[in-house]
Amino acid sequence: MVDVREWSRVDTARLLRVPGVDDDKYSRGVVALRTGSNAYPGAAVLGVEAAWRAGAGFVRFVGEDRAADAVIARRPETVAARDVGRTRVDSWVIGSGTDAAERAAVESAALSDILSGSVPVVVDAGGLDLAPGATAPLVVTPHAGEFARLREQLALATHGVRDRVADVAETAHALDCVVLLKGAKTLVAAPDELVISISSAPGWLATAGAGDVLAGVLGALLAGNPGMSKAQVAAAAAWLHGHAATLASGAEAGWPGHPIVALDVAEALPAAIEDLLS
Structure with a gap:
């Protein structure tokens, strides 16, 4: 039996770092993304x-031309x-919007360099197949289908009775x-630790691109919280992501709310952070 801890609003607020008068764009956290295609x-x-x-002080993007043009x-x-040149990087986000089956050898080599470094890496979607054997501190972010494929790659057995916590x-x-x-209900696990459960999101968050937004939030919180438990940072990112979706959809105080798109969630993050810090 694996013990489970329910993550809360108060837990999340503890990991939202408010910049002070001595902060600059670097001390607030530098996030580099090698995502999209x-x-x-x-x-x-x-x-x-x-x-x-979500509060990053400096964001770098490394990716294909069409993705870079869209970002700018x-x-x-x-x-x-x-x-990234000589710019320091406090966290990486890789894999979102990419397909491992279409990945070129030069891209695999670049990602392998990131995954063998010392900087925390958020590994999403098309980068998940490279997670086994990586030596960098990782937070992998699969959805159910990607999780099943990852377990198959790791040769982990499929249990007759589905148990997400144990898995x-x-x-x-x-x-x-x-x-x-x-x-x-999002679950966060680290080796030999309690599993954390996060249930702050409305059903409207089940929309294309929401996982890409979560990866960016997680990159920002990892960059801004060096030395903190990565499992707790991941849980805070998931809770904040869900709360932003609640505000964006109007699904508060018993109201059913309304449909949203992923960009709505990203745009609601500052209001969600303000609400948590108030």
């Missing part, structure tokens, strides 16, 4: 938007280039990293 440039836009809106058109504050704990142990399993 010419086929799926929107994923890059959503992740970058979310990283900025939406968020001109972003520095887009073929690499996410087992997967975190096998990968030796934090696993954030997305769903109506």
